[in-house]
Amino acid sequence: MGWLPRHGRVLLRFWSTALASQTEYLFNFSVELLAMAGNLAGSWFVLSLFFRHGQQLGGWRWEEALVVLGAYTLLDGVATTLLRPNLNAIVTLVQNGSLDFVLLKPIDSQFWLSTRLIAPVGLPQIALGAGLMLWAAARAGAAPSPLALASTTVLLLAASVSLYSLWFLVAATSIWFTKIWNATEVLRNVLVAGRYPISAYPSGVRSLLTLVLPVAFLTTVPAEALLARAGSHPLPLALLVAAGLFTASRLFWRHALRFYTSASS
Amino acid sequence: MGTNGDAPMAAGAGSIQVQGLGKTYRVADKLPGLGGTMRHLLRRRLRDVVAVRDVSFSIEAGEMVGFLGPNGAGKTTTLKMLSGLIHPSTGTVRVAGHVPQRRQRSFLQAITLVMGQKQQLIWDLPPLDSLRVNAAVYGLDEADSRRRIGELAEMLELGEALTRPVRKLSLGQRMKAELLAALLHRPEVLFLDEPTLGLDVNAQARVRQFLADYNRRTGATVLLTSHYMGDITALCPRVLLIHGGQLVHDGGLADLTSRLAPCRAVRLDLREPVPADAITPFGTVEQMDGREVRLLIPRERLTEAVAGLLAHFDVLDLEVSDPPIEELIGGLFRQGGRP
Structure with a gap:
């Protein structure tokens, strides 16, 4: 069996069992859906405060800033669906020694750890984020060409890969430091900064969010592409950042496994 | 004998060679209390702990060998090195013709590790769901995996336990389902770490019988640790005794008895x-x-x-x-x- 059909079949099994175990906890699903809706309403309200008197935020109008919020909501949906359930579980797997079972399987351990679970509660959030982006872009008067739509999609995919890679890099350090819950939370809170256009921040913070943590590439850059605000072509750079971070996550995981001592029995 | 047309393994395919194997862990000592914590943060005191020291042995394909030793003797560390989970500090290991820590796919297809105190089955779902995941991961097709599950379930007398959520199974049923999950890909080498831990006498006897049958049918090599001597006396003509990380006996169980008594x-x-x-x-x-x-x-x-x-x-x-x-x-x- 080739790589793709084999991994496709594995993914199908992974997700069908993950969905089956979640149907055991339907109440939990509804609570999470409510929490997600409340979160979006909160962000909308905070953003509206900035624009109460018709000002602009870092050169962005209200509707344009909503496109950024839409991109953030979409990425947060990706995080809820795939990243949070899988990558936060790595810490637990290392702590209780169940990582052993993953490492004993004849399949790429990073693939297993990154795709094993799925939380469908994030899927409506992804749809909501995409809808908000398109609606707000139309309100802002932008009429995205098919090319702009395609490049926004690619930029959002690259953003997802970058976010995943950063998160995985942090989670992988649990091989050494088994208590890294706080580290992933810090990462998540930094990414919350991506709710607002990057130019709204003071220049020092802006450099940090562009050069050190590529928050700018996650939300502002895709929003700019959709609004045709981008002066230069950000696509190659965003792809380069995503590819670089992804490669780093793979190399780092391989390195980390050399230090795995396996929780004692 | 192979089962249902499965050919027995090639001679020597499941052999194990271990030469001068050692593992040293670096651990940080920490004194109790706040003072100890502060000192630990500022100046870590690291020391090396030797878990396994200069262990050498070799096991022929198809042998069933008992691995004995008190808690902390280095049994589990050795098994984890043999299964490629942790890297040895010294020495060389070859299992089924592979260097374990390289964790090549063909090596992982050839081995299994059962840990009595850890479980791989999904807690909320019936074992059958976990078995299907494993079948996909090991690249078994539907028909083949169904046939193997049926065969092993019959040997293990699992029956309807396969369709009940794992959390509702008895400890004995759970262990047997764990064994099924670990053997679905028909490994050549079985590392069993306390496979009968916590089971009652009847369940222990059934698991032992199953392991003996499995070894006879497939010719698989088995290295087994257990705190229950009954497991060892029933299954293993040869025993390795490890103490303080060092191998102190390698030979027949009867030889060991006469040396000790x-x-x-x-x-x-x-x-x-x-x-x-x-x-x-x-x-x-x-x-x-x-x-x-x-x-x-x-x-x-x-x-x-x-x-x-x-x-x-x-x-x-x-x-x-x-x-x-x-x-x-x-x-x-x-x-x-x-x-």
Whole structure:
């Protein structure tokens, strides 16, 4: 069996069992859906405060800033669906020694750890984020060409890969430091900064969010592409950042496994 | 014999060679209390702990070998090095022709590790769901995996337990389902770490029977650790004994018993009571209670002494036994000595 059909079949099994175990906890699903809706309403309200008197935020109008919020909501949906359930579980797997079972399987351990679970509660959030982006872009008067739509999609995919890679890099350090819950939370809170256009921040913070943590590439850059605000072509750079971070996550995981001592029995 | 047309494994395919294997962990010592924590943060005191030291042995394909030792002797660390989970500090290992820590796909397809105290089955779902995941991961097609699940479930007498959520299974059923999950891909080498831990006597016996059948049918190599000597005596003609990270015995279980217990116990039931000094020339009298005598006789003098006892006294019954192996090994570990 080739790589793709084999991994496709594995993914199908992974997700069908993950969905089956979640149907055991339907109440939990509804609570999470409510929490997600409340979160979006909160962000909308905070953003509206900035624009109460018709000002602009870092050169962005209200509707344009909503496109950024839409991109953030979409990425947060990706995080809820795939990243949070899988990558936060790595810490637990290392702590209780169940990582052993993953490492004993004849399949790429990073693939297993990154795709094993799925939380469908994030899927409506992804749809909501995409809808908000398109609606707000139309309100802002932008009429995205098919090319702009395609490049926004690619930029959002690259953003997802970058976010995943950063998160995985942090989670992988649990091989050494088994208590890294706080580290992933810090990462998540930094990414919350991506709710607002990057130019709204003071220049020092802006450099940090562009050069050190590529928050700018996650939300502002895709929003700019959709609004045709981008002066230069950000696509190659965003792809380069995503590819670089992804490669780093793979190399780092391989390195980390050399230090795995396996929780004692 | 292979089952249902599965060919037995190629000769030597499941062999294990270990040479000078060692593992040293670097651990940080921390004193109790806030002061200790602060000192720990500012200046870590690291020290090396040797878990396994210079262990060498080799196991032929198809052998069933018991791996004995007290807690912390290095058994699990050794098994984890053999299965490629952790990297050895020194020495070389080859399992089924592979270097384990490279974790090549063909190696992982050829081995399995069962850990009595850890589980891979998904807690909220029936074992069948986890088995389907494993089948996909090991690249088994639907028909093949269904056939293997049916076959192993029958050997393990699992029946309808496969369709009940794991959390609702008894410990024995869960362990058997874990074994099924671990053997679905028909590995050549089985590393079993306490596979009967916590099971009742009946469940232990069934698991033992299953392992013996599995070994006979597939020719798989088995390296087994257990705290229950019953597992070892029932399954393993050969044992490795590890203590303080070092291998202290590699050979037959009977050899180990004779090394640990140079004497055998003889119980006599006599028609008439006799004075103690009449018995002492034949061995060390341990207990004398009227017509019943218990004495210890060195192994090399056993035949001669028993013949003498039968010739000199009117013996109604005579029984020769070894002290229980648990007691012998337990005694050895308590002394902290070598056999």
